[in-house]
Amino acid sequence: MTAIAFAQPDAAILARRDAIVAGLAALVPSDVLITNPDECRAYETDAFTAYRRMPMAVLLPRSTQEVAAIMAFCQEQGVNVVARGAGTSLAGGAIPQEDAVVIGVSRLNRVLEFDRPNRTLKVEAGITNLAVSAAVAPDGFFYAPDPSSQLACTIAGNIAMNSGGAHCLKYGVTTNNVLGATVVLADGSIVELGGDAMDMPGLDLLGLIVGSEGQLGIVTEAILRVLPLAEGARPVLFGFDTSEDAGACVAAIIGAGIVPVAMEFMDKPAIEICEAFAKAGYPLDVGAMLIIEVEGSDDEIDFTLQKIVEIANGHGVKVIKQSRSATETAQIWKGRKSAFGATGRIADYLCMDGTIPTSQLPYVLKRMSEIVAGYGLRVANVFHAGDGNLHPLILFNANDPEELAKAEMAGADILTLCVEVGGCLTGEHGVGIEKRDLMPKQFTREELDQQMRVRAVFDPQWRLNPSKVFPLENRWMPQ
Amino acid sequence: MTDFIPLSAPELAQYVRQASATGETLGVIGGGTRGLAPKDVSQIVSTSGLSGITFYEPSEMVIGARAGTPLTDVEQALADKGQMLAFEPMDHRPLMATRGQPTIGAVAACNISGPRRVSAGAARDHLIGIEMVNGRGEIIRSGGRVMKNVTGLDLVKLNAGAQGSLGILTEVIFKLMPIREQSLTLCWHGLDEADAIALMGEAMGTPFEIDAAAHIPDYGEEQGARTLLRLEGFAPSCTYRFKQLARLFSHHGQPEKIEGEKARALWRMVANAEPFTSPDFAHVLRVHIAVSKAPRLLEYASGWGVRTLIDWSGGLIWLGLEPDTDIAQWRQQIAALGGHARLVRSSQVPGPAFASPDEKIAGLMSGIKHAFDPAGIFNPGIL
Numbered sequence: 001m002t003a004i005a006f007a008q009p010d011a012a013i014l015a016r017r018d019a020i021v022a023g024l025a026a027l028v029p030s031d032v033l034i035t036n037p038d039e040c041r042a043y044e045t046d047a048f049t050a051y052r053r054m055p056m057a058v059l060l061p062r063s064t065q066e067v068a069a070i071m072a073f074c075q076e077q078g079v080n081v082v083a084r085g086a087g088t089s090l091a092g093g094a095i096p097q098e099d100a101v102v103i104g105v106s107r108l109n110r111v112l113e114f115d116r117p118n119r120t121l122k123v124e125a126g127i128t129n130l131a132v133s134a135a136v137a138p139d140g141f142f143y144a145p146d147p148s149s150q151l152a153c154t155i156a157g158n159i160a161m162n163s164g165g166a167h168c169l170k171y172g173v174t175t176n177n178v179l180g181a182t183v184v185l186a187d188g189s190i191v192e193l194g195g196d197a198m199d200m201p202g203l204d205l206l207g208l209i210v211g212s213e214g215q216l217g218i219v220t221e222a223i224l225r226v227l228p229l230a231e232g233a234r235p236v237l238f239g240f241d242t243s244e245d246a247g248a249c250v251a252a253i254i255g256a257g258i259v260p261v262a263m264e265f266m267d268k269p270a271i272e273i274c275e276a277f278a279k280a281g282y283p284l285d286v287g288a289m290l291i292i293e294v295e296g297s298d299d300e301i302d303f304t305l306q307k308i309v310e311i312a313n314g315h316g317v318k319v320i321k322q323s324r325s326a327t328e329t330a331q332i333w334k335g336r337k338s339a340f341g342a343t344g345r346i347a348d349y350l351c352m353d354g355t356i357p358t359s360q361l362p363y364v365l366k367r368m369s370e371i372v373a374g375y376g377l378r379v380a381n382v383f384h385a386g387d388g389n390l391h392p393l394i395l396f397n398a399n400d401p402e403e404l405a406k407a408e409m410a411g412a413d414i415l416t417l418c419v420e421v422g423g424c425l426t427g428e429h430g431v432g433i434e435k436r437d438l439m440p441k442q443f444t445r446e447e448l449d450q451q452m453r454v455r456a457v458f459d460p461q462w463r464l465n466p467s468k469v470f471p472l473e474n475r476w477m478p479q
Numbered sequence: 480m481t482d483f484i485p486l487s488a489p490e491l492a493q494y495v496r497q498a499s500a501t502g503e504t505l506g507v508i509g510g511g512t513r514g515l516a517p518k519d520v521s522q523i524v525s526t527s528g529l530s531g532i533t534f535y536e537p538s539e540m541v542i543g544a545r546a547g548t549p550l551t552d553v554e555q556a557l558a559d560k561g562q563m564l565a566f567e568p569m570d571h572r573p574l575m576a577t578r579g580q581p582t583i584g585a586v587a588a589c590n591i592s593g594p595r596r597v598s599a600g601a602a603r604d605h606l607i608g609i610e611m612v613n614g615r616g617e618i619i620r621s622g623g624r625v626m627k628n629v630t631g632l633d634l635v636k637l638n639a640g641a642q643g644s645l646g647i648l649t650e651v652i653f654k655l656m657p658i659r660e661q662s663l664t665l666c667w668h669g670l671d672e673a674d675a676i677a678l679m680g681e682a683m684g685t686p687f688e689i690d691a692a693a694h695i696p697d698y699g700e701e702q703g704a705r706t707l708l709r710l711e712g713f714a715p716s717c718t719y720r721f722k723q724l725a726r727l728f729s730h731h732g733q734p735e736k737i738e739g740e741k742a743r744a745l746w747r748m749v750a751n752a753e754p755f756t757s758p759d760f761a762h763v764l765r766v767h768i769a770v771s772k773a774p775r776l777l778e779y780a781s782g783w784g785v786r787t788l789i790d791w792s793g794g795l796i797w798l799g800l801e802p803d804t805d806i807a808q809w810r811q812q813i814a815a816l817g818g819h820a821r822l823v824r825s826s827q828v829p830g831p832a833f834a835s836p837d838e839k840i841a842g843l844m845s846g847i848k849h850a851f852d853p854a855g856i857f858n859p860g861i862l
């Protein structure tokens with residue numbers, strides 16, 4: 001069951017475990033350091049639960065300075081470090097290894113400063129995504145990137161993965177909504193990247209840090225763009241006979257110059273699973289479903305929804321459900337938002353995250369069901385339709401090692417397909433360990449080397465999250 | 480003036496390999512409209528032969544173009560399908576008194592944005608893919624044609640704004656937005672800078688989706704000071720938001736409603752910093768600063784009687800300075816407010832564009848430069 005390899009634990013580090021732990025204990029208050037195996041177990045995996053590794057120790061620092069002291073110590077001692085937010089990574093990005101310590105930022109969770117005219121909120125990076133929006137909601141603001149895991153996941157994890165969400169079509173992903181970050185580098189030095197002004201000059205180190213999956217440093221603070229809340233928002237639900245019709249409808253809406261805040265697609269298996277769980281009133285006699293949400297005043301919403309309904313009518317829509325109240329809105333979203341949870345109740349699943357050019361949608365959906373059926377498995381699809389970010393959920397039984405292997409192979413085939421049609425391996429979940437060995441499908445040797453040369457500027461010894469993102473073979477190291 | 484005009488990425492890659500073997504340095508120019516002609520290099524490479532739109536999918540809102548494609552070609556192709564580059568790139572020609580055609584590659588390489596940046600994001604936010612030739616003469620692609628892509632390190636962001644210091648862009652891919660049905664500008668007359676900044680800041684915090692917010696101070700000309708808010712969208716929505724905003728700020732008087740070519744000309748003037756075209760302004764500084772700190776900078780500027788222009792709701796301030804101004808002192812003032820100044824036009828020789836006061840950050844930047852361009856052949860002296 002260990003198809004994906006971790007770097008071989010460094011025996012020299014393991015042999016010095018006690019000394020290392022003692023050194024850490026001398027460095028930080030006692031409640032910052034966790035070494036008890038029972039307590040460490042909570043950190044041995046993330047949401048990619050098929051893999052787990054026990055770390056040497058877990059540290060939960062309370063300040064940037066503590067993080068810096070730990071990093072300097074680890075650098076000096078040659079100890080690997082795996083950064084952790086809430087551990088909701090679906091790519092195994094936060095899974096530790098035996099010769100590493102985990103630095104978790106969950107206690108760095110304070111709101112530091114709301115600058116209203118500047119529309120920025122400065123926070124410690126361990127704050128949860130939802131708590132950011134909650135902090136500015138009384139002033140009529142929100143933080144736009146909204147991963148479905150937003151109740152738990154941290155801004156640090158969002159920055160490390162460049163996370164997205166349902167509302168990205170209009171508002172962009174994490175990288176478009178972060179202005180600054182405080183980062184502790186591998187040697188324990190602290191840098192402030194970006195700031196509270198827009199577009200700082202020079203090389204965009206902040207843009208590089210976003211999406212770097214814990215390989216370049218530990219993010220401890222961030223300056224986030226917050227936006228005024230719309231007066232209101234309302235979805236409409238469409239059912240279509242086929243995915244082709246639904247796809248064509250999405251293209252036509254965009255073609256008409258409308259950019260809804262969200263356009264979510266579900267195929268028949270996903271509709272059935274979500275309806276059985278959430279009783280959201282989804283139509284069960286359709287082949288595909290769209291949930292499209294628009295924002296504004298009541299009149300603006302009515303106006304835009306009417307245009308969208310006209311377009312859907314021109315594309316063979318079979319079922320139209322317009323929300324007339326907050327309850328109905330919640331009802332429509334409830335099914336979609338519980339998609340992962342609902343799926344988890346009927347089977348184990350691997351959640352894929354490839355992105356494709358939307359024009360390829362009908363072809364990719366068809367090929368995907370063929371691929372998965374070829375392995376004797378089932379797949380359900382929910383995805384962000386406006387931007388082509390697919391989330392096929394491959395259903396399998398985790399107690400059957402053979403099924404897990406098949407599911408992983410089906411997943412790899414699907415991601416390869418995404419790259420072949422002009423897309424990419426991951427739209428918002430990150431590479432982690434899950435997609436690491438597929439990187440050569442998307443990048444040439446030179447391209448991987450170029451990325452690793454940049455990585456080496458920050459971490460020449462491969463001490464930060466070393467088992468992730470880049471295949472273990474052919475790693476580039478400075479001479 | 481130009482030594483080499485490659486017609487393809489492989490041809491450029493081979494040329495770069497040769498140059499690096501013989502220890503030559505290369506300056507890169509696109510349209511040359513920013514007046515940044517590379518100095519002290521042995522060869523000048525022009526991207527003008529790398530021209531043409533490589534693909535355009537209106538239904539996916541993406542376009543790819545080779546780096547030397549004139550910006551106007553791209554914008555025309557998009558306008559034909561009712562779409563646009565949402566970040567509204569500035570045209571440097573009026574300010575720099577240059578000619579030629581700005582290229583799409585330079586827009587990416589210099590991260591050039593205009594008034595809509597405040598609501599829609601910068602060029603770097605819309606750039607989703609690049610192909611480049613690095614200093615080892617390798618062709619490197621990063622990102623791609625899909626707008627959500629987190630596969631590997633984001634070399635796209637690194638190259639957006641790198642001004643060609645890491646390599647030569649050969650193709651760029653941008654995501655797009657539809658051109659809205661209507662564009663309306665509200666204009667309040669006669670506000671001072673403090674009131675204007677307060678109005679814009681408050682407006683940007685309303686749900687009325689301000690598309691752009693700028694203030695043109697009183698230059699002693701007929702029009703006097705003008706505070707501008709632009710709204711875009713479907714006509715009924717614009718009308719509604721216009722009314723709401725007019726009511727909200729009624730204590731500043733009824734705003735004038737400006738539309739059509741008159742509005743476009745006004746925003747072009749803001750985007751292109753046209754109040755500073757006169758050579759009397761020996762130095763033109765472009766300052767990026769937190770909106771909340773803008774009033775302090777403006778106060779300082781008014782103490783010196785300096786001409787200003789305010790965009791991005793206060794986040795971008797242009798300053799026109801006299802010949803004998805102590806630029807270093809201005810930079811200090813601005814840095815103390817957490818902002819940053821770029822000397823866009825000057826009678827002085829500007830310093831390195833990327834100088835960082837933080838040694839650690841400067842070290843990271845030069846490390847990255849080295850990671851792309853170990854022999855230091857591209858645009859030397861920029862760091």
Ligand SMILES: Cc1cc2nc3c(=O)[nH]c(=O)nc-3n(C[C@H](O)[C@H](O)[C@H](O)COP(=O)(O)OP(=O)(O)OC[C@H]3O[C@@H](n4cnc5c(N)ncnc54)[C@H](O)[C@@H]3O)c2cc1C
Nearest residue numbers: 085086087088089093147148154157158160163164214219
């Ligand atoms: C049910 C469910 C739904 C989800 N929905 C979405 C979705 O809609 N959109 C989406 O994009 N993702 C989604 N995800 C994936 C996941 O929630 C995101 O990747 C999230 O950003 C991870 O945040 P975290 O705090 O849990 O980070 P972790 O899982 O703890 O870590 C993620 C990565 O960040 C690194 N990291 C953590 N902290 C730091 C730090 N301080 N400095 C540097 N690196 C650090 C880790 O090393 C790791 O590589 C979902 C996950 C689940 C389980």
